[in-house]
Amino acid sequence: NGRPGSKKMRLQSARDAERSPAKGHKRQAPVKEQREKLPIALGRDAIVEEIRRNDVTILVGETGSGKTTQVPQYLLEAGIAGDGVIAITQPRKVAATSLAARVAVEQGVPVGGLVGYSVRFDESTSNSTRIKYVTDGMIIRELLSDELLSKYSIVIVDEAHERTLRTDLLLANLKSIIKRRNAGEGTSKGGKEKGRAQRTNPLKVVIMSATLDAEKFSKYYGNAKVLYVQGRQHPVTIYHTAASQQDYVDSAMRTFYQIHTDWPPGDVLIFLPGQEDIENLEKSVELYSKRLPVDIPGVAVLPMYAALPPNQQSAIFAPAPHGMRKCILATNIAETSITIPGIKYVIDTGKCKEKRYISRDTGTGFDTLLTKDITQSSAMQRAGRAGREGPGYCFRLYTEDAFKSMPLSAEPEIRRVTLTSSLLQLKCLGQDLEKLDFIDKPEQDSIASALATLYLLGALDDSKSLTPLGRTMAHFPLEPTYARTLAASFEHGCPSEILSILSVLSASSKLFIDNTDTREAASESRSKFRAVSGDHMTILNIVKAYEEIREGKGHEKGKAGRREWCKRQFLNERCLSEALEIRAQLRGVCERMKMDWTVSAGEGNDQPVLKSLLSGLVNQAAFLQADGSYKQIMGPSIVKIHPSSSLCDKKVPVILYDELVYTSQIYARGVSAISRSAVQELAVFKRRHSD
Numbered sequence: 001n002g003r004p005g006s007k008k009m010r011l012q013s014a015r016d017a018e019r020s021p022a023k024g025h026k027r028q029a030p031v032k033e034q035r036e037k038l039p040i041a042l043g044r045d046a047i048v049e050e051i052r053r054n055d056v057t058i059l060v061g062e063t064g065s066g067k068t069t070q071v072p073q074y075l076l077e078a079g080i081a082g083d084g085v086i087a088i089t090q091p092r093k094v095a096a097t098s099l100a101a102r103v104a105v106e107q108g109v110p111v112g113g114l115v116g117y118s119v120r121f122d123e124s125t126s127n128s129t130r131i132k133y134v135t136d137g138m139i140i141r142e143l144l145s146d147e148l149l150s151k152y153s154i155v156i157v158d159e160a161h162e163r164t165l166r167t168d169l170l171l172a173n174l175k176s177i178i179k180r181r182n183a184g185e186g187t188s189k190g191g192k193e194k195g196r197a198q199r200t201n202p203l204k205v206v207i208m209s210a211t212l213d214a215e216k217f218s219k220y221y222g223n224a225k226v227l228y229v230q231g232r233q234h235p236v237t238i239y240h241t242a243a244s245q246q247d248y249v250d251s252a253m254r255t256f257y258q259i260h261t262d263w264p265p266g267d268v269l270i271f272l273p274g275q276e277d278i279e280n281l282e283k284s285v286e287l288y289s290k291r292l293p294v295d296i297p298g299v300a301v302l303p304m305y306a307a308l309p310p311n312q313q314s315a316i317f318a319p320a321p322h323g324m325r326k327c328i329l330a331t332n333i334a335e336t337s338i339t340i341p342g343i344k345y346v347i348d349t350g351k352c353k354e355k356r357y358i359s360r361d362t363g364t365g366f367d368t369l370l371t372k373d374i375t376q377s378s379a380m381q382r383a384g385r386a387g388r389e390g391p392g393y394c395f396r397l398y399t400e401d402a403f404k405s406m407p408l409s410a411e412p413e414i415r416r417v418t419l420t421s422s423l424l425q426l427k428c429l430g431q432d433l434e435k436l437d438f439i440d441k442p443e444q445d446s447i448a449s450a451l452a453t454l455y456l457l458g459a460l461d462d463s464k465s466l467t468p469l470g471r472t473m474a475h476f477p478l479e480p481t482y483a484r485t486l487a488a489s490f491e492h493g494c495p496s497e498i499l500s501i502l503s504v505l506s507a508s509s510k511l512f513i514d515n516t517d518t519r520e521a522a523s524e525s526r527s528k529f530r531a532v533s534g535d536h537m538t539i540l541n542i543v544k545a546y547e548e549i550r551e552g553k554g555h556e557k558g559k560a561g562r563r564e565w566c567k568r569q570f571l572n573e574r575c576l577s578e579a580l581e582i583r584a585q586l587r588g589v590c591e592r593m594k595m596d597w598t599v600s601a602g603e604g605n606d607q608p609v610l611k612s613l614l615s616g617l618v619n620q621a622a623f624l625q626a627d628g629s630y631k632q633i634m635g636p637s638i639v640k641i642h643p644s645s646s647l648c649d650k651k652v653p654v655i656l657y658d659e660l661v662y663t664s665q666i667y668a669r670g671v672s673a674i675s676r677s678a679v680q681e682l683a684v685f686k687r688r689h690s691d
């Protein structure tokens with residue numbers, strides 16, 4: 001059962017353990033006072049001095065000590081950045097935007113002024129921006145137009161312990177950029193125009209991490225100086241379950257219930273693997289709190305995950321409404337990236353989502369998000385969140401043995417995800433994945449597979465050199481498959497349609513609100529959008545209908561009307577409004593590249609659109625088999641059409657799909673029917689390309 005077991009262990013005792021635990025619902029101190037109270041404030045002068053003195057500095061400190069929000073401000077205030085910009089990289093978009101918002105408040109400026117951010121499909125900066133929170137992916141993208149990152153005087157690589165692929169790529173590039181910008185010769189490696197910006201514009205690199213594995217970074221950067229920020233961790237009592245839990249969402253619910261009725265005030269943070277589980281638990285906790293007797297305090301349930309809209313993010317930092325207990329449901333974003341005040345109890349499901357490449361021999365040939373057990377290092381971080389303001393409690397929904405058998409720390413992403421997109425970007429920089437000096441080298445197989453995919457897409461030629469098409473593809477902030485689709489749409493005369501479809505596919509939440517209970521009703525009300533060829537043209541029809549409503553052509557007026565309209569068709573309004581923003585960004589990229597995106601194939605002309613999609617998604621097509629299932633063209637798997645697809649019970653010769661869903665069977669989701677001739681044409685087209 002879900003009762004927290006009786007096994008205890010101490011996480012860490014701190015010197016100030018005897019300080020009284022934080023009382024619930026205390027008033028928030030003014031911002032200046034809050035800043036001065038952070039553990040890092042004591043080390044301010046030393047940190048500034050070391051960074052002033054060294055090209056590369058490594059800073060290690062407990063989560064919540066103030067690294068991410070304070071260090072950039074210290075450096076700016078000490079004048080170390082000169083006229084340049086300070087970049088702080090984050091693995092996650094939502095962390096970058098939320099931290100920029102916080103630091104803007106601390107500086108008393110609007111976001112986009114002195115303090116800004118830049119993440120994929122969303123940017124808020126100006127000429128006056130000096131502190132810029134960016135995703136690691138965005139700064140890698142900036143290398144394409146400015147390979148010395150010359151507008152930055154300091155690059156802070158944050159959350160380095162997470163070892164995302166893009167962070168590793170950045171660390172490797174920064175290593176050579178420092179050599180070129182700080183050596184002051186300027187002619188050594190780069191040749192041509194690259195020598196100019198030097199001497200006057202040296203670069204400083206700061207690597208920040210929440211875990212103690214700093215030695216590896218230090219060695220990698222020629223024994224760079226490591227600074228430790230003294231943490232302020234209170235003891236956390238950890239409970240494990242006596243038996244393993246079948247249903248972690250249910251178990252989390254019961255544990256929360258128990259804390260809420262039996263334990264003293266203090267907010268609760270629950271770690272779950274992803275958005276779906278969060279939304280499910282959110283519903284149950286809300287239901288539960290509505291039924292509470294009047295003498296028991298209420299519950300404020302707040303979710304926190306990557307796709308959460310910015311206007312809802314700030315709520316988790318505000319104190320709970322008077323007399324209520326906050327219950328925050330978060331993914332591992334709350335592990336080290338963002339610190340939520342007021343947490344006294346942590347419930348750890350022991351699960352997270354991990355991106356992993358499934359090889360073509362055994363499956364899809366691309367990255368799939370899988371729910372899996374966390375590592376010991378994650379478990380310790382999660383527990384630590386309970387002890388920031390006073391002694392805390394962590395309820396692990398797994399046994400102590402399960403904890404002991406977890407791997408110590410995660411494998412770096414470079415060893416487990418597809419390298420296709422990075423390989424393409426490196427090719428544009430004239431760099432070789434095989435030769436780059438990484439902290440951990442990628443596997444040969446994984447490089448070979450990325451090369452094969454880029455060749456198939458026409459981005460590389462027989463001699464592994466970048467083609468003009470490949471260069472065009474790299475300019476779009478899209479995965480290579482989608483970038484190829486977009487490039488193809490210009491040849492087939494339908495960029496206008498493809499941009500709408502790709503924008504929906506690139507949004508962070510799904511368009512269709514789909515669950516088994518409502519499937520029939522949803523299908524019924526959406527039938528008016530349904531296209532004969534399948535889900536992609538259906539998406540296009542929906543985007544068009546949504547735009548008409550936005551322009552006020554229907555009865556539904558204003559934001560509320562739009563939301564109501566979406567609800568009636570079981571569509572996710574958040575996805576559609578985000579898609580329109582993404583589309584505007586992508587149109588902007590096309591304009592800068594002098595590509596006319598307004599060209600359209602015209603009403604009811606599906607074929608050019610489907611052909612364009614196929615050019616990019618060649619790996620995601622399957623042929624009909626005699627028994628009614630489909631076999632992948634480029635892989636061994638047998639797939640079925642997902643019940644949510646409009647083609648679900650149809651038999652067509654060839655299908656194209658957006659993704660595979662693994663349950664008891666493999667389902668293809670987001671499916672369109674394509675003609676055999678389109679596939680044959682593509683083969684011809686490809687041959688002509690590589691000539």
Ligand code: ADP
Nearest residue numbers: 063064065066067068069070098102317339341
């Ligand atoms: P670290 O990077 O060392 O983990 P941070 O600089 O992220 O620490 O956090 C320092 C403090 O700033 C924490 O107490 C945290 O609660 C607070 N903070 C961060 N973001 C926000 C926000 N958006 N609103 C309010 N407080 C915030």
Ligand code: MG
Nearest residue numbers: 067068336337
């Ligand atoms: Mg941080």
